[in-house]
Amino acid sequence: xxxxxxxxxxxxxxxxxxxxxxxxxxxxxxxxxxxxxxxxxxxxxxxxxxxxxxxxxxxxxxxxxxxxxxxxxxxxxxxxxxxxxxxxxxxxxxxxxxxxxxxxxxxxxxxxxxxxxxxxxxxxxxxxxxxxxxxxxxxxxxxxxxxxxxxxxxxxxxxxxxxxxxxxxxxxxxxxxxxxxxxxxxxxxxxxxxxxxxxxxxxxxxxxxxxxxxxxxxxxxxxxxxxxxxxxxxxxxxxxxxxxxxxxxxxxxxxxxxxxxxxxxxxxxxxxxxxxxxxxxxxxxxxxxxxxxxxxxxxxxxxxxxxxx
Amino acid sequence: xxxxxxxxxxxxxxxxxxxxxxxxxxxxxxxxxxxxxxxxxxxxxxxxxxxxxxxxxxxxxxxxxxxxxxxxxxxxxxxxxxxxxxxxxxxxxxxxxxxxxxxxxxxxxxxxxxxxxxxxxxxxxxxxxxxxxxxxxxxxxxxxxxxxxxxxxxxxxxxxxxxxxxxxxxxxxxxxxxxxxxxxxxxxxxxxxxxxxxxxxxxxxxxxxxxxxxxxxxxxxxxxxxxxxxxxxxxxxxxxxxxxxxxxxxxxxxxxx
Numbered sequence: 001x002x003x004x005x006x007x008x009x010x011x012x013x014x015x016x017x018x019x020x021x022x023x024x025x026x027x028x029x030x031x032x033x034x035x036x037x038x039x040x041x042x043x044x045x046x047x048x049x050x051x052x053x054x055x056x057x058x059x060x061x062x063x064x065x066x067x068x069x070x071x072x073x074x075x076x077x078x079x080x081x082x083x084x085x086x087x088x089x090x091x092x093x094x095x096x097x098x099x100x101x102x103x104x105x106x107x108x109x110x111x112x113x114x115x116x117x118x119x120x121x122x123x124x125x126x127x128x129x130x131x132x133x134x135x136x137x138x139x140x141x142x143x144x145x146x147x148x149x150x151x152x153x154x155x156x157x158x159x160x161x162x163x164x165x166x167x168x169x170x171x172x173x174x175x176x177x178x179x180x181x182x183x184x185x186x187x188x189x190x191x192x193x194x195x196x197x198x199x200x201x202x203x204x205x206x207x208x209x210x211x212x213x214x215x216x217x218x219x220x221x222x223x224x225x226x227x228x229x230x231x232x233x234x235x236x237x238x239x240x241x242x243x244x245x246x247x248x249x250x251x252x253x254x255x256x257x258x259x260x261x262x263x264x265x266x267x268x269x270x271x272x273x274x275x276x277x278x279x280x281x282x283x284x285x286x287x288x289x290x291x292x293x294x295x296x297x298x299x300x301x302x303x304x305x306x307x308x309x
Numbered sequence: 310x311x312x313x314x315x316x317x318x319x320x321x322x323x324x325x326x327x328x329x330x331x332x333x334x335x336x337x338x339x340x341x342x343x344x345x346x347x348x349x350x351x352x353x354x355x356x357x358x359x360x361x362x363x364x365x366x367x368x369x370x371x372x373x374x375x376x377x378x379x380x381x382x383x384x385x386x387x388x389x390x391x392x393x394x395x396x397x398x399x400x401x402x403x404x405x406x407x408x409x410x411x412x413x414x415x416x417x418x419x420x421x422x423x424x425x426x427x428x429x430x431x432x433x434x435x436x437x438x439x440x441x442x443x444x445x446x447x448x449x450x451x452x453x454x455x456x457x458x459x460x461x462x463x464x465x466x467x468x469x470x471x472x473x474x475x476x477x478x479x480x481x482x483x484x485x486x487x488x489x490x491x492x493x494x495x496x497x498x499x500x501x502x503x504x505x506x507x508x509x510x511x512x513x514x515x516x517x518x519x520x521x522x523x524x525x526x527x528x529x530x531x532x533x534x535x536x537x538x539x540x541x542x543x544x545x546x547x548x549x550x551x552x553x554x555x556x557x558x559x560x561x562x563x564x565x566x
Contacts, residue, residue, distance in 0.1 A: 008563070045565075051398045053564040071400045079398035085390040087320060089327040101316030102399040146395060156398075 001025055004049055004059035019045040020209040023059075027187055027202075029153075032180050034200035035189040036296055042209040043189035044082060047158050050187070051079060063154060078152035082159040082189075084143030088132035092123055092142050095131060096149055103150040117145040122171060136163040144172065148179075155179065157188040161195050173198060197292045205296055215295060225288045226262045228271055231281030241278045243270050261288075313401045317409020322416040325379055330417060333371050334424050340367050341432050357439030358527050364429045365447050365523040371425065372418055372455040373482060380414050380462035381474035393564055404556040411463050411552060418455050422448060446537065447526045453544035454520035458482060460551040461515075467558045484510060485517030515547045 006019040020042040027033040035043050048054045050061055052068050061068035063077060086095050096114045105113060118124045121141045126134070134142065140163045147155060160176070161169045176199050180186060190196050196203055197217070205213040239247065245267065246260040253259075262268040268285070275282050344363045384407075387393040396406060426448045433440045461481050465474035484491070488511045495507025519540045522532045 008565075048394075048565060051394075053394055053397060055561070055563065071402050074398060075400045077398065079395060081391055081394045081398075083391065084395065085392055086395070087324060087392060089324050090320075098316055098320050099395070099399065102313055102396065102401050104312055143395070150399075 001046075001050065001062075002060045004046065004061060005057045006045055006049055006054060007057055018209050019054075020049070020206075023206065023209075023211045025204050025211065025214060027185055029064075029185050030183040031201040032176070032186040032188070032199050034196035034203040035187065035206060036191065036193065036196055036203055036292075037189070037206035038191055041191075041206045043191075043206055044158055045209070046206065047079075047156055047187070047189060050156060051077070076150075076153040078147035078150060078155045080143050080147040080155075080157040080160055082162060084139055086131050086139070086142065086146075088130065091128050091130050092118065092134075092145070093127045095142065096145060099146045099149055105150065113149065113151075117148045120148065120175065121145040137165060137168050140164055140172075141168070144175070153185060155184055155186045155188075157186065159190055160188055161190065161192070169195070193293045193296050203292065213295065215292075217292070225264070226268045227259055227286040227288060228262060228268070228275075229259045229283040229285070230275070231258070231283050241274055242280075243267070243274065246271055311405060311408075313405045314409045314412060317396070317401075317406060318412035318416060321383070321410050321413020322420075325375075325414070325417045326420075328379075330375060330379065331421065331424070333375060334421055334428075337367055337371050337425050338428050341428060357433065357436040360436060361433065361439060361444070361527040362523065364432065365444075365451070365527070368422060368425050368429065368448075369451055369454065372422060372451065373458060373479075375418060375421060376414065376455055376459045376462055377475045377478050379417070380459055381466050381478065382471040383410055383414065384463070384466045385471045385474075388564065397564060403559050403562075407463060407467070407552065407556055407559055411459060414459050414463075415456055418459065419452060422452055422455070441526075443526050443529075443532065446532045447523050449537070450520040450522055450540055453540060454517055457515055457517070457520075457544050457547050457551075460548040460555075464551045464555040464558075467555045467562065481514055482517065484514045486521070488514050488516050489518055515543075519543050 002024050004023040005021055007016045008019050009015065010017050023042070023046055025033065035046060037043050045054065049056045049059075050063070050068055051074065052061075063073040066073040087098070090098065093114060096117065097110070100110050100114065114127075115124070118127050121144045123138070123141050123145055126138060126142075131139070131142070140160075144160065147157070157176075161172050164172060173195065176186065176188070180199065186199075188196065188199070200217055202214065202216045204211050205215075239250065242250070242260075246262075249260045250258075260271065262271055272282065274280070341360075341364055344360055384393075387396075393406070397403065426444075430440065430444065433444070458478060458481070462474055462478045465477045469477065492507045492511040495504045499507065522536070524530075525532055
């Protein structure tokens with residue numbers, strides 16, 4: 001996806017409102033890409049653009065090399081919308097038969113395939129129940145079943161765990177990991193960071209319609225910071241011997257706290273060496289793992305919206 | 310038929326049937342029985358004709374109600390609820406979707422007309438000297454009229470709200486049956502502007518009187534093969550044009566979940 005742009009006209013005066021602006025990312029085959037952002041950030045618009053459900057104002061989207069505007073681009077794609085809703089007059093099995101027709105599945109192989117996806121999504125017991133009697137979680141599961149029906153190579157899932165209870169979330173997480181293990185390419189959106197962190201190979205953080213950061217999960221999975229709690233500095237001159245970044249932190253705290261944060265092991269070693277040399281007491285050192293959540297929050301807190309690669 | 314269109318048409322048909330649309334057929338049967346009871350004190354000869362008139366008109370009205378009230382909300386409901394997203398995320402074209410919906414509603418209308426037609430003929434069979442297979446002409450042309458109105462409602466449902474789509478379609482039904490009279494009146498009485506307006510209305514709105522052979526069938530007047538052929542071509546041409554326009558509008562539509 002390259003430089004995708006989309007705006008909408010809303011209200012009586014048809015004022016133009018930005019949906020997404022210059023969103024670009026590539027998802028290599030067999031990997032999982034997590035699209036993170038708050039509600040209304042532009043995740044669903046991005047997914048709808050990929051599937052040509054809304055027509056982008058500009059940019060380029062290719063699904064397995066095929067232009068997304070062509071019907072064939074969706075042949076090997078499974079899509080789960082947020083809050084999936086289906087024909088409520090049908091039973092679960094009838095619904096899957098309907099989608100099997102749309103996918104052109106072989107009539108002889110179809111019953112076995114439907115049974116398989118019903119079993120994988122835990123819906124076998126409810127296969128013959130009408131959808132109007134389904135709970136929200138059951139609708140989400142039958143939605144997952146229709147997504148998997150055609151054994152797609154690419155899965156696009158908008159908030160796949162929303163509406164599920166903790167057991168359901170765990171089941172879906174395991175299912176996604178299993179699909180990842182099978183080499184499926186998955187794009188999933190969420191505003192719940194841990195859901196994405198456990199599954200994705202890379203993430204894109206979207207804010208106010210712009211991709212503000214993209215990261216490989218490997219970049220942050222081993223990252224740590226260290227909070228060093230210092231005792232009394234004794235005299236002012238001792239403070240002056242601290243590394244400049246530590247002095248800046250203490251100055252910013254204006255005496256409210258006596259701790260500094262080292263961003264990596266090198267900074268920690270530098271600080272501890274100075275403390276040892278100047279006899280500055282170190283009360284404790286806390287290790288903080290830098291996770292996706294920190295990066296997500298930092299990306300959202302930063303003032304300017306700049307596209308980063 | 311294309312597999313996608315067939316699947317969508319059958320699903321639409323099943324949805325309308327399970328929405329208990331066929332209760333309307335029961336109402337039709339009741340109307341027919343009631344009309345027999347009310348009309349029985351009248352002259353024996355006139356009773357059959359009036360019953361035929363009432364029955365054929367009721368078929369059009371009930372068919373119109375289904376086309377307008379089911380058809381106008383059909384596409385919008387799927388847009389609002391998001392059902393359409395999972396369908397069009399499959400390798401299904403937008404025009405295939407519209408055609409599937411259109412044919413599914415037609416399947417419902419044909420089934421309704423078939424049941425109402427059998428009920429109608431059974432009632433006539435009991436009134437001596439009224440039964441005739443010529444009523445099949447009226448059934449056929451009623452179906453063509455409803456098919457065209459179905460295309461009108463599908464067209465409007467792609468660009469306006471369900472309420473407006475229903476109102477506009479009812480408007481097309483009313484004007485479509487009066488367009489010849491409006492044009493004739495404009496030509497005879499009106500100013501230059503009125504004459505032009507009446508001419509524009511005549512060509513802009515399908516002339517539904519082409520499909521009205523009910524009086525001729527009831528009174529035993531001839532219905533020629535050339536008229537049936539012309540009405541068929543006229544109905545198919547208008548239907549095709551409306552679906553083409555609807556497809557062009559729907560292609561550009563933003564489908565937001």
